[in-house]
Amino acid sequence: MKIPRWAKFLIGGGFNTIASYGVYLLLHLWFSYHVAYAIAYVAGIALSYVINSTFVFSQSLSWGRFFAFPSVYVVQYIVSASLLGLIVNLGVGEKVAPLVVSAVTVPATFVLTKLVLRVRG
Numbered sequence: 001m002k003i004p005r006w007a008k009f010l011i012g013g014g015f016n017t018i019a020s021y022g023v024y025l026l027l028h029l030w031f032s033y034h035v036a037y038a039i040a041y042v043a044g045i046a047l048s049y050v051i052n053s054t055f056v057f058s059q060s061l062s063w064g065r066f067f068a069f070p071s072v073y074v075v076q077y078i079v080s081a082s083l084l085g086l087i088v089n090l091g092v093g094e095k096v097a098p099l100v101v102s103a104v105t106v107p108a109t110f111v112l113t114k115l116v117l118r119v120r121g
Contacts, residue, residue, distance in 0.1 A: 084097050
């Protein structure tokens with residue numbers, strides 16, 4: 001049975017989210033939630049490139065796509081960091097807020113990732 005791309009994207013994204021969240025929680029022991037989130041976010045982008053290229057869209061890794069890939073996340077970071085601040089200010093805990101932000105941004109990220117990796121179909 002072939003797994004649909006959107007399902008692979010969710011599986012890979014779930015793994016990436018858990019890994020990035022672990023990095024966030026670890027860094028939050030020493031840094032503010034803003035700094036911890038930024039560092040975990042960058043680490044998550046690198047992991048996401050590998051997961052999406054190889055597992056989700058069956059593309060070979062390339063330096064060109066590697067350097068283009070973060071463009072998806074520049075806009076997403078601006079939106080998600082703003083949402084993070086808003087959600088924390090609304091009373092959601094600093095440790096839970098990044099999970100809420102991720103749930104909101106996943107659908108748009110799938111489409112943008114597909115475009116940047118130049119996947120057809």
